[in-house]
Every structure is written in C-alpha cells, then in structure tokens.
Amino acid sequence: MAGIRKLYKHVRTVVLIKSDDLLEAAVFEFETILYGVDGFWWQWNERDNLEGFSKDVNQHIFTWQPHGSQFTIIEDVPKDRLAIRIKKPPQVDRNEFLKAIKFDESWVEIIK
Numbered sequence: 001m002a003g004i005r006k007l008y009k010h011v012r013t014v015v016l017i018k019s020d021d022l023l024e025a026a027v028f029e030f031e032t033i034l035y036g037v038d039g040f041w042w043q044w045n046e047r048d049n050l051e052g053f054s055k056d057v058n059q060h061i062f063t064w065q066p067h068g069s070q071f072t073i074i075e076d077v078p079k080d081r082l083a084i085r086i087k088k089p090p091q092v093d094r095n096e097f098l099k100a101i102k103f104d105e106s107w108v109e110i111i112k
Contacts, residue, residue, distance in 0.1 A: 002034065005034075010031065011031070011032040012029050012030065012031060012032060013029060013030055013031075013032045013033075014027065014028075014029045015027065015028055015029070015075060015077075017077065021088075022086075023085060023086045023087075023088055024083070024084070024085045024086070025083070025084055026077065026081045026082065026083040026084075027081060027082050028077065028078050028080075028081035028082065030075075035061075038055075039054060039055055039056065040052045040053060040054060040055060040061065040062070041053050041055055045063075047065075048066070048067065049063050049064060049065045049066070050062075050063070050064040050066070051063050051064075052064075060074060061073065061074055062074070
C-alpha cells in the first residue's frame with residue numbers, strides 16, 4: 001500500500017451492496033486504509049474462521065474464512081450512501097417479444 005501511495009495521491013475503496021433479488025443496491029466509497037500489523041489481535045471462532053480485532057477499541061474488523069477463501073473487512077455503511085431500488089419489470093411474453101422484434105431463426109446457427 002505504501003508503494004501505491006507513492007504513485008497515487010488518492011487510493012479509494014468502493015463498496016457495492018446488492019440485495020438477493022438484485023432490485024436494491026447501495027454504493028459508497030472511502031479512502032483506502034493501511035492497516036498496521038501490530039494494531040490487531042486474532043482468534044478462531046466456532047465456525048473455524050479467523051477473526052481480527054482492533055487493539056485500540058476491541059472491535060471486530062476482519063474475518064478470514066479459510067474454507068471459502070474469503071477475507072472480509074467489516075465496514076459500517078454510511079447514511080449518505082447512494083441507495084437505489086428498481087421496480088421489478090413485468091414478465092414479457094416470449095412469443096410476443098420475438099414477434100415484436102421480427103425474430104428470424106436464421107439469426108442463430110447451432111454449431112455441433
């Protein structure tokens with residue numbers, strides 16, 4: 001990270017949060033943080049994930065899930081994040097759609 005800071009004045013992290021149905025999303029960004037190694041203590045939880053806690057405020061900051069190869073940095077979602085909700089569109093009748101675009105089977109070639 002220090003090497004990147006020599007090249008670029010601003011290094012930002014962008015977070016995208018999506019609902020399971022993909023109809024809601026939120027996004028926010030913040031200046032990327034360099035975490036010092038000595039500022040944390042670690043323990044295994046009951047699910048065999050390694051959790052990192054800030055020594056300063058004893059707050060859970062990291063979770064490493066070795067079985068899923070995932071490393072999570074826990075971040076509060078700010079109130080001023082950009083949040084959107086998309087109205088679910090009605091389902092389109094397939095045959096009506098194909099007719100409307102004047103679909104021709106010659107557009108598709110099946111390769112064996």
